[in-house]
Amino acid sequence: MASLILMPALSPTMTEGTLARWVKTAGETVSAGDVIAEIETDKATMEVEAVDEGVIGKTLVAEGTQNIAVNTPIAVLLAEGEDASAADTVTRSADPAAGASVAIETPADPGIVEAPEVAQAENDRDWGETSEITVRQALRDAMAAELRRDEDVFLIGEEVAQYQGAYKVSQGLLDEFGEKRVIDTPITEHGFTGMAVGAALTGLKPIVEFMTMNFSLQAVDHIINSAAKTLYMSGGQMGCPIVFRGPNGAAARVGAQHSQCFASWFAHIPGLKVVAPWSSADAKGLLRAAIRDPNPVIVLENEILYGQKFPCPVDEDFILPIGRAKIEREGTDVTLVAFSIMVGVALEAAALLAEEGISAEVINLRSIRPLDTETIVRSVKKTNRIVSVEEGWPVAGIGAEICTVAVEQAFDWLDAPPARVCGLDLPMPYAANLEKLALPKPEWVVDAVRKQLRD
Amino acid sequence: MDETPSASGRSNGPALSPETMKRAYRDMLLVRRFEEKAGQLYGMGLIGGFCHLYIGQEAVVVGIGLNMKQGDKSITSYRDHGQMLVAGMTPRGVMAELTGRSGGYSRGKGGSMHMFSREKEFYGGHGIVGAQVALGTGLAFANKYRGTDEVSIVYFGEGASAQGQVYESFNLAALHKLPCIYVIENNRYGMGTSIERASASKDLSRNGEPWGIASRKVDGMDIFAVHEAAQEAVEYCRAGKGPFLLEMETYRYRGHSMSDPAKYRQRSEVEEMRRTRDPIDTLKAEMLRSGIEESVFKDIETDVKAIVADAAEFAQTSPEPDHSELWTDILVEA
Numbered sequence: 002m003a004s005l006i007l008m009p010a011l012s013p014t015m016t017e018g019t020l021a022r023w024v025k026t027a028g029e030t031v032s033a034g035d036v037i038a039e040i041e042t043d044k045a046t047m048e049v050e051a052v053d054e055g056v057i058g059k060t061l062v063a064e065g066t067q068n069i070a071v072n073t074p075i076a077v078l079l080a081e082g083e084d085a086s087a088a089d090t091v092t093r094s095a096d097p098a099a100g101a102s103v104a105i106e107t108p109a110d111p112g113i114v115e116a117p118e119v120a121q122a123e124n125d126r127d128w129g130e131t132s133e134i135t136v137r138q139a140l141r142d143a144m145a146a147e148l149r150r151d152e153d154v155f156l157i158g159e160e161v162a163q164y165q166g167a168y169k170v171s172q173g174l175l176d177e178f179g180e181k182r183v184i185d186t187p188i189t190e191h192g193f194t195g196m197a198v199g200a201a202l203t204g205l206k207p208i209v210e211f212m213t214m215n216f217s218l219q220a221v222d223h224i225i226n227s228a229a230k231t232l233y234m235s236g237g238q239m240g241c242p243i244v245f246r247g248p249n250g251a252a253a254r255v256g257a258q259h260s261q262c263f264a265s266w267f268a269h270i271p272g273l274k275v276v277a278p279w280s281s282a283d284a285k286g287l288l289r290a291a292i293r294d295p296n297p298v299i300v301l302e303n304e305i306l307y308g309q310k311f312p313c314p315v316d317e318d319f320i321l322p323i324g325r326a327k328i329e330r331e332g333t334d335v336t337l338v339a340f341s342i343m344v345g346v347a348l349e350a351a352a353l354l355a356e357e358g359i360s361a362e363v364i365n366l367r368s369i370r371p372l373d374t375e376t377i378v379r380s381v382k383k384t385n386r387i388v389s390v391e392e393g394w395p396v397a398g399i400g401a402e403i404c405t406v407a408v409e410q411a412f413d414w415l416d417a418p419p420a421r422v423c424g425l426d427l428p429m430p431y432a433a434n435l436e437k438l439a440l441p442k443p444e445w446v447v448d449a450v451r452k453q454l455r456d
Numbered sequence: 457m458d459e460t461p462s463a464s465g466r467s468n469g470p471a472l473s474p475e476t477m478k479r480a481y482r483d484m485l486l487v488r489r490f491e492e493k494a495g496q497l498y499g500m501g502l503i504g505g506f507c508h509l510y511i512g513q514e515a516v517v518v519g520i521g522l523n524m525k526q527g528d529k530s531i532t533s534y535r536d537h538g539q540m541l542v543a544g545m546t547p548r549g550v551m552a553e554l555t556g557r558s559g560g561y562s563r564g565k566g567g568s569m570h571m572f573s574r575e576k577e578f579y580g581g582h583g584i585v586g587a588q589v590a591l592g593t594g595l596a597f598a599n600k601y602r603g604t605d606e607v608s609i610v611y612f613g614e615g616a617s618a619q620g621q622v623y624e625s626f627n628l629a630a631l632h633k634l635p636c637i638y639v640i641e642n643n644r645y646g647m648g649t650s651i652e653r654a655s656a657s658k659d660l661s662r663n664g665e666p667w668g669i670a671s672r673k674v675d676g677m678d679i680f681a682v683h684e685a686a687q688e689a690v691e692y693c694r695a696g697k698g699p700f701l702l703e704m705e706t707y708r709y710r711g712h713s714m715s716d717p718a719k720y721r722q723r724s725e726v727e728e729m730r731r732t733r734d735p736i737d738t739l740k741a742e743m744l745r746s747g748i749e750e751s752v753f754k755d756i757e758t759d760v761k762a763i764v765a766d767a768a769e770f771a772q773t774s775p776e777p778d779h780s781e782l783w784t785d786i787l788v789e790a
Contacts, residue, residue: 012714118615196625199590199593205598226583239574240563
């Protein structure tokens with residue numbers, strides 16, 4: 002049956018074009034792939050190829066015709082053995098586009114679609130007996146426990162095996178689990194991260210250690226484009242159960258390229274979870290949860306905290322839910338929200354404020370994404386003031402998000418504008434005195450609270 | 457495996473049985489007709505965004521596919537429709553993904569460049585040039601970790617061969633002796649930039665040499681040559697000897713994407729390739745020489761046309777995804 006050849010769209014934005022030249026004319030035989038015409042689009046002159054074989058019955062548009070809308074018939078193609086007269090009788094019904102008239106619903110205003118509620122797990126279970134261990138031990142114990150529990154879990158990174166970890170976090174793991182499961186890599190973040198993500202897409206559960214999170218930038222394409230998005234792009238077929246972990250934020254005197262917080266970077270990405278432990282219990286419980294999680298999870302550790310001791314439950318099953326904050330200190334006058342090493346700064350600030358008779362509540366976020374907005378909002382409704390404390394830069398930082406949550410969800414309860422305490426908005430200097438000036442300290446938090454109470 | 461005494465023999469590769477030749481012809485024709493139809497639907501505005509057609513390169517994916525077995529994994533860039541069809545994904549599901557409908561492999565959420573099948577071990581469909589090379593190395597890592605003899609086929613263009621992560625991957629694959637077949641589909645142009653202007657390395661098949669990666673340069677327009685090289689590479693990888701690199705010298709007839717005016721090459725160059733080296737015509741000529749009847753081709757053509765027409769119909773009538781799909785598949789429920 003004769004069919005119509007339509008004006009094609011040749012770019013995502015083309016709506017009309019000019020028929021510059023007919024390459025084939027009536028009576029000529031064409032096969033699939035032959036160029037039949039040249040068309041000028043909004044961007045360039047392009048060739049139009051025949052999709053089917055047949056004989057051009059007649060052309061419907063003259064050379065040089067401008068502003069031909071996409072899908073306008075431009076020629077009639079006769080099937081094998083058909084007479085040229087069939088070109089006159091061909092109707093729109095022969096048009097392959099006719100079958101395409103499925104209503105494509107585009108609501109004029111799709112409105113704001115609310116994200117479903119994140120299920121909140123039990124956070125406050127009493128795990129009983131604790132012992133004092135360093136954050137470093139807690140992280141190692143978490144990995145050892147999960148490596149024992151699941152054969153699909155493996156650790157990969159620079160110096161994780163024979164060297165026992167650049168910061169000794171993986172000490173002893175090679176001895177216990179062998180080189181199949183504790184794998185040293187060359188200095189090749191882009192490559193080994195991509196390789197680990199590929200393995201995770203098949204269902205293995207890699208723990209990727211970045212010697213520091215600064216080096217994750219070499220691999221950031223795989224974290225964002227490969228790990229975080231594949232589940233969605235595959236319509237739910239292909240998840241990526243992987244952990245990316247390593248020390249984040251400023252250490253001491255290591256300068257601009259090794260001193261920065263990535264919480265805001267990764268928290269921005271749908272498809273990722275981001276946790277930032279402070280204490281040993283946080284570290285152990287959150288890392289175990291991250292390894293078991295079927296999604297990509299970023300674990301932002303802190304080098305200065307590695308050597309600090311905290312009580313940690315000894316229960317073999319100890320684990321924490323991702324997505325729940327912890328109130329480290331209760332108070333009534335102001336809410337201090339912090340994560341990672343800044344939880345300690347906030348607690349020190351709370352102690353200083355107590356000396357002035359100001360009662361500060363300190364929230365340890367534990368999880369940056371998903372963010373436990375419920376705990377933040379409940380606290381603000383009680384204290385009527387909120388100050389966020391983070392080591393990272395202020396612009397588009399986590400503090401900006403926290404303050405927005407308070408304004409959006411507890412505006413009527415606020416007695417003062419929310420305030421942010423952040424690292425200074427500059428690359429980290431090397432000099433000891435300058436570095437000290439750049440990082441938040443308890444006094445900055447105290448000042449912010451005083452200002453809120455004064456205004 | 458396909459060698460029988462009565463099979464056709466050629467200097468360019470091993471013999472293939474009549475049945476294998478028919479299968480190869482049918483698969484190549486399916487890819488070609490599918491892509492022509494995709495181009496047409498794009499022209500009608502039914503496929504949006506970017507759409508990169510595989511026309512001209514069919515022998516590469518089909519010849520390699522002849523050597524794959526259940527469990528072998530494959531991964532490629534965004535010029536991915538051919539790989540998906542050869543992996544056994546349905547033309548309906550692929551075409552419906554191109555039109556962004558609920559019947560598509562990603563239920564309309566991936567599009568031409570982002571399509572996957574867990575069942576068929578096809579790992580995408582990646583929009584970032586070169587990313588699939590490191591990911592594909594990870595597929596091979598998983599094969600080895602699990603102790604199987606399955607291989608991972610990693611397709612990338614000569615354009616991607618300029619990416620640093622390709623060589624990071626070569627190093628890792630060679631260090632760990634991963635069962636990974638790297639297939640460079642050298643179609644001469646990375647978008648509009650010819651290989652001569654993009655690569656100081658003039659022989660890409662040697663790009664794995666510093667890592668001791670075994671390699672072959674192959675006439676990617678000739679299914680017999682592709683089949684023979686793939687057979688060697690697959691056997692090598694299954695035997696645990698490490699990665700293998702195949703440079704397929706091929707050619708794409710269409711532009712880089714649908715919106716490519718192709719001003720960087722002469723029309724005569726394309727026509728010359730189509731006329732003298734077309735992989736489907738070449739195979740057909742060989743099949744005719746070996747005594748296969750003309751009617752066989754007619755039957756295959758009719759069959760393929762029906763499959764493609766059915767896929768196109770399905771892709772146009774499958775409903776758009778429900779609005780609730782917006783919020784599904786962002787995270788796996790823990």
